[in-house]
Every structure is written in C-alpha cells, then in structure tokens.
Amino acid sequence: MCCGESEIGISDDNSGIMEITDDVPLGTDIKTIYDVDDIIFEVDNKSLTNRPDLWGHYGIAREFAALAGRELKPLDVDELSVYDDLPSVDMKIEDKLCKRYSTIKVENISRSISPVNIRIRLYYCGMRAINFLADLTNYLMLEMGQPMHAFDSRKVEKIRIKRFDTPFTFKTLDGVERNIDENTLMICNDNTPVAIAGIMGGLDSEIVEDTTTLTLESANFDAASVRKSTVRLSHRTDASMRYEKSLDPEMTVPAIGRFLYLLKKYDSGAKVVSRLTDEYAEKFPPVTLSFDQSFVDRYTGIKIDSETIIKTLTGLGFKAVYENGKYTVDVPSWRITKDVTMNADIIEEITRIYGYDNFEVNTTRSPLYPVRMTAVKTNEEKMKDLLVKRFALHEVHSYVWAYNDELKALGIEIEPNIKLANATNPNIETLRNSMIPTQLCQIKSNVSYAPEFGIFEIGRVINGVDENGLCIEHKKLAVTLFSKTSDIKTLYFRLRDIIAALASDIKHAEPEFVRAEPSHSYEHPVNLNKIILDGRDIGIMGIVHPVVNKNIDKKANIVFAEIDVDMFAESKDNGIVYDEPSKYPSIDYDLSLDLPKDIFYSDLRKCWENKGFDILKGTGVIDTYDTDTIHRMTVRFEFSSNERTLSSAEVQEIINKIISNLNDINVVVPNMIQ
C-alpha cells in the first residue's frame, strides 16, 4: 500500500508517498516500524505556571515515577569531557541578564532531514519538522525543557551576549522585522545581533540547506527580562514560554550532552570541533530545608509516616534524610529557581503525592467565642428585608462607574470624579459619585416592566480623593420609585414613609427632613430634602427633574432617595422604651388648624414639643384638607396620666397654651372640636 505521511497522521506533509526501507517485508504492521501507536495520558496540571521543570517530558516522567513508586531512568547523553582538549568557542557574557551560556561547535553534518520517529514525535507534540538540526533543538526542548538554538557556524564566530543602547530593527527567522529597544537582551556575533535572547533566532544565522557546521546554544536568561521582552515584542514563542518560568541553569550542559548523543546517533559523521564552552555567571544558591515530623503533622492534620515522606521526596529528586525526628532536605536544582524555597513548599510535595483524596477529613478544635456582627452588616440586612418584604421593592446590582452613553441619553450630566486609568471601554471611564444616576438608567431600561415599581441597591460611590490622594469611598443605599398610576405627592410620601420605616424599625428613631438646594442635574429643585438622623445629614430625597423625567418616561412620576449606610449604622439606636398604658381614661382633643403658606407640620410641632406638657402623651394628624387657598390640618392631641383621672380644665389649659403658641406663628384655629 502506498500512502503519504499526512494520510496516516504523522505529519501534515502530503507532497509525496512515504518511502519505507527495503528490508521490511510486505504486510508488516506499520506500528512495528514507526512509533505511530500513540497512548495519551491526560494530565491535569494547573500548577504548570509555577513548575519550570514540568515544561519538558522528562520532568513529567519524574512525577509519574514518584506517583507510581518506580525508578526514573536516566537519559542517554554524550560524555563531554572527551572534548576538553579541543579549542573553546569565542563566547562572552557581557550582560547580567544572561545567567549561563553553554555552547559547543560541531562540523561535518550531512543529514538534513530528521528520522521518521523524531518527525512523528514532533508532530504529535504539535510542532512541525523543519530540518534535522532545528528538529533536534526542538526535540530537546520538548524532552528536557531546555530551549536550544542552532546557529550556522559560518555566521556566528564571536558570541557576545549584550543589550544595545539604541533601538534598531531585527529580522527573526520567521521573516518578521521586529523593533528592538535598549532593554532587550541580544545574542550577537561580535556587534551584529543574531538572536533575541530566549525568544527567537535571526533569519541571517539560521540553519539552511548547505549548513554543515553548527554552533549550539544552550543558555539561561533572566526570566522577568524574557517575559518583559515578550510583552514588548508581542511575540511569545515555545522558548520564551519556558524561560519565563525560571528554568534550571544546571540543565544547559546535560542538554548539550543529550543533543550530541542524538546528533551522533542519527548522523554518525558529525564531528565535535570545540570543547564545551560554558560561562556560568550566576548560580542559584542551594536550598536545604529542615523541619520535624510535628511540622508536617500540624500542616496536614493527618499522620504521614517518615518512610512515606522520605520515599516521596526521594522519588521527586530531593535528597532527604530523617534522623532523630528531624528531616533534612536538599532541594534539587530544578526546583530552587522558583517554587521550593521554604518549609511550607515541602508540604505540597508530600501531600500531593500522598493524595488529597486519601486525607482523613477533620473539623478543628478551637475555643468558642461569641461572634459579633458589625452594625453596618446587621443594619444592611435589615434594610434589605424591610425594603423587599414590606415595601415590595426589587434589589438590583450595578456598576461602580458612570455609564456615559446612557446618562447622556437621559440628559444627566456626568460630574467630574476620579477616572479609571486603563479602561478599554470609553463608556465607563469615570467612577460614579452617586448611585441615583445609575438607578435612573436602570429605571429607564425597566419602564415597560410594570406601571408601578421600585428598585434599591446598597453599593459604593467615590467622592473624590482625600488629602493623601486616596479615594473617598462611601457605602450608599439608593431607592428609586417609578409610577404611572400614583400622583407625585402620593409617590413622594410613599418614599418618605420608606425612609421613616428604616429609621423607625432599625434605629427606633424618627428622621427629620430639611429642605435642600439642588446641586445635580437630575434633581427637581422643589421638594428636595436632606434626610437628618440623629442630628446628622445622612442623605437626600427628591423628585426627578422634569427634563430627565421626560427622557425616561413622559407619563410616569419618579422619586429617589440615597442615604449613607455607614452613617445610618453609626446613628443611635434608641431601643424600645416601654411606656406603661395608663389605668385612667385618656382625653383626646382635636384642633383644626389653618396653615399659612410656608408653615409645615415641623413648625407646628415646635408649639407643643419640649414645652413641659407632661400629660400630652401623643399627637397625630387625623385629617388634611387642601384647596388652592386653604391648607387645613386636623391634629389630635392625646392627654393622659398614670396617676389620676385628668380634669378637662387642666387639658384646656394646655390646649390654650398650644393655641397661643400657634397664633405666634400665624396659625389660626377656626373652630374647636372636642
């Protein structure tokens, strides 16, 4: 049977028919000649980011060996000391961002296409075969996790690793012209850049068809520098991904040994013409950890015996001994670059191999103490309950920034406030200083929901910055009511009752409302009120400005309130003060009052409150009558005493005083009803 490589799924080459060597008899299963029989283990590995050693198959094999309790086979490598008498490669590290640079030179390379098995493996690992030397560097990178680069020796004779003071352009082997700045580490042939360190080689020095001599790079670069260069160049490669993880610099030389072993295996004429040339500029200091059994016990909460611990750590390549209840653990070089540097790190090594599924699950033994919730937290929950259960409002969530487009559409001005520095969406650059505009946008999107509804949210606003330049953040409760069926007065009074209910239910207190001057484009200038609780201004309530209102809905009435949740929580809770009902009859006395313009109930109260009228136990408005010219209010006064039956004379005396006080503020009593 004749077929192409792409047809049996070992490469994407469909240019011709595969040639199988003559010594294979007809009818032989292709799986016995080529490694095409693939077994896939799916390894879930979320910690890859932090494990440079797991970016090569050998590292994964080490994990498997430890998990299975089997021995990890060493890799076949070429012995490099035999070349010690050969001349060195001219190489020098001139920048501290290069931690180690190892190189060797090989001549007389005749093979240009990789053996089928190598090509198959590369293909299975998601890489394309290019040429023999490039394939071998990639193979090594996949196998050991060490990125390598093969230079044509004709182009690279004097290796220098450095940065340049002035930016320039450089064409990488993918043919792309890239801008190199003064922070990017380069590999150079003397002063000519030939590769971007740790990222990609240059087009001019790459292996080509007639290349027969090779200078091999096996190096180690500063992880952060590679990462930053990658971001600057917007070019992430298989090599840079590995360097970013802080690779083990100890790996560069064994990788060369492994490369030469494979090179000579498949191209027996290849001849090493230099000694290993290796500059190890910066070593990671060795890490030795010591801890006792109780440390492990305390962290795990279960018993893992010393034999298991030693076996696990040894399997993972740690040198671990247990003596006199103490563990001494030398961390292998491939783990000290990043992830195992202290005792807590060892716990993970022990427990993940032990298996979290095998953990006995235990509760804690801790002393008991009362748990107290903050006033803000408890108040907030009560607010939500009241608003939902009693007033049938709907809780919504929103964003902490102003919605520019939506606010503009409503005719609400976006007020200056601190902005996001890196918002990708211009619609959301300014942080909000009030939740009311947010809620009006949400009302707008809900106008068809129902003829009458209300929403609320407890959220955050930012009111500029303080003297240290830090944001002043406030937690607010915003309530907005919408109605096509209630008149504006009814709706506004409903909102007033909601605010009063919050204060009364949660704080056993009565809020005061003080007329406020408008300061925002969405506020109706009339009937705007500050909400005063416990003597402090904790919020605002009002009617939506007619312009904004019409932009939302021409036929609806909309009212809003916003209160500071922290200030509300800080205000005094008066608690329940029990007033024993009198055993003596009480006397009700109703006064019908004609109020001049600009006189409000809050003014009337001053005529009888805090005047020492001990027997006046309560007051209430039982009726109001309004026309264009008359504003009449009927107030009921309740008199009683716990000691005696009151006489009508003493009640009348107080009523007379009240009437006199009322007359002082031009309130007249047209007739008296008892």
Add this chain to the structure above:
Amino acid sequence: MDEKILKMKEEIESKLSNVSDLLELDKLRVGYLGKKGSITSLLKGMKDLAAEQKKAFGADVNKLKEFSAEMIEKKAEELKKLQVEHEIKSMPVFDISAPSKYECGSYHPITLVQRQCETIFKSMGFTVEDYSEVVTDYECFESLNIPKHHPARDMQDTYYLENGQLLKSQTSAAQNAILRKYGPDLIKNGTPIRAIFPGRCFRNEATDACHENTFFQMEGVMVDKDISISNLIYFMKTMLSEVFRKDINVRLRPGFFPFVEPGFELDISCLICGGEGCPSCKHSGWLELCPCGMIHPNVLREGGIDPDEYTGFAFGLGLTRLAMMKYEIKDIRDLNSGSLRSLSQFTDDE
C-alpha cells in the same frame, strides 16, 4: 278567665305569627310588655274590679305577661336563627382561583446566595467582614506575596485608577486588614481568626455570557495554632453541602496562587449527575469551583502573625458563579443588568 285577657292572648298569638324581623318583634314587645304596653294597661283597669275578682284577674294578667314574654323570646330565637341562615345563604362563592394581586419584592440572587453562605459560616463561628471596593496596590498585591513585577499580576487584568489605586481584583485584598484586625486577639487571648468577607471584585475584560468585569466573591480565612489541610477540606465540604443542600464530595488538585502554599483548585462532585459524568461536567464527574489553600507564611507575616506558630487556610468562593450554578442562570450579564424581568423572580430563598 276574663274575656279581655283571652282576647289579648289570641291577638298576641296572631300578631306573633306574622312578625318577620327582629325590629318588628321588638316593637311588638314594647307594645304589649313595655311600661305603657297593652298588658300593663290591663292592670290599670283592675281598680274597678271587686276584691275577690282582683286577685284572680291579677294572676291571669301575670300569666299572660309571662306567656307573652316567653312567646316573644321564642320568636326572637327563631328569627335570629333565620337571620343567620339567611346570612349564610346570601354569602356568594368567591373565585379564589383568580390571580393574586399581592406584590412581592425581590432580593438580588447574589444576596440570597451570600446570605446562605453567611448563615452557614456564622453558625460555625465565623464573623462577616466588609471591605472597600477601591484598594491600594499593597492590599491587593504586595501584602499577598505578589511583589511588583510578579507574573501573577499579569494573570489578572486589573482596573487601575488615576491616583494609582485600583478596583479590587479579588476579595483576598481584605486579607491583610482582617489579619491585622483580629491578629492581636489571636496572639493575646488565643481567639482563632475566623472570618468571611464577601464583596464586589473587578477585572478589566470584555464581557460576554460567561465573563463580567464586575462580580462577587466571598473570601474566607481561618487562622489558629493547628489549622491543617484536613480542616480546610472539612470546612469546604461542609459549607458546600449546606449551600447546595445535599452531600457534596470535594477534591483538591494542586493549584498555584502566590498567597497560599500549598495552593489548591477545589472541585465538587457534579451537581447534575452526582459524579457519574454528564454533559454539564464534560463527563468528568467534577466541577471546578474555588481556589483555596494554606495561607502563605509571607502573607501571615505581613499580617503581623508568626507563621512558625500559627497556620491557616483561605479560600475564595465565586458567589456569582455559585448563584449562576444554583439558579441555572445562563448569562452572567443578567446579574448586573438591573432587568426586573430577571431579578424580580428571586423573592426569597432562606
């Protein structure tokens, strides 16, 4: 018996039989038995009678009086009974199958899920903390073992503000403050730190059905002398079983987060199939739920707590994700939409 008495008796009997309501009956009673009633006036005529007749006449009038009173009382009972019967009969049958006009408010689904989690943790001695939405670089990164230029900062696309502060990208930003708030009590009195802190978090990313730039997390920490991985698994399993109201299996996989060591990804047995494997869990039987781990010694140290003496665990539960899982909300954007068609459905779920 005197003829007048007999006649009156007959007259009363005849009138009574015609009375049809209580008001009429009362008039009748007053007409015969009242102070100026007919029976009373019979007695007034007694003075013309002879002495021996007087006695018999008087007795007969009294008999008539008693008899009449009795008859009227009987009639009254009868009429009252009739009236009740009439009231019952006249009550129409209501159509209570007609839709109720009761209006009910709604909680945001995040509030519901958050409350459920809080209730469980409160019952296990955890306090509930609150934290600002704008935080400093120190709170969000440095104090959490994520120094400047650490690659972990790239993992999260953070919203920075003009003044260098940022919108917290994770509730862990409150960890340092919580450790500092409760650390002294732990060290002085041995009161374990047990706290959860739910809050809004922000990530600078494009939104779609699965991604939001504003979402809720709930962080939890526990620090004491001997807090272990075993305890962490216990608390997560217990809490999640309570939240989902069924026995939940959890599994830990190693995960990397700079502020924990060791760090884990916690999976729960699939809520749909219970672990058998189904399309919801991509046939694995598990759902990835939350990162957790043992608090990194550097984080404890930064919070003023000696890591050689104390250990602790921390977890970050995605409240938004939890709410979506629990209520099968498909589009994450519904949560911040303010759309009452969606949100008004969440009346209560204690």
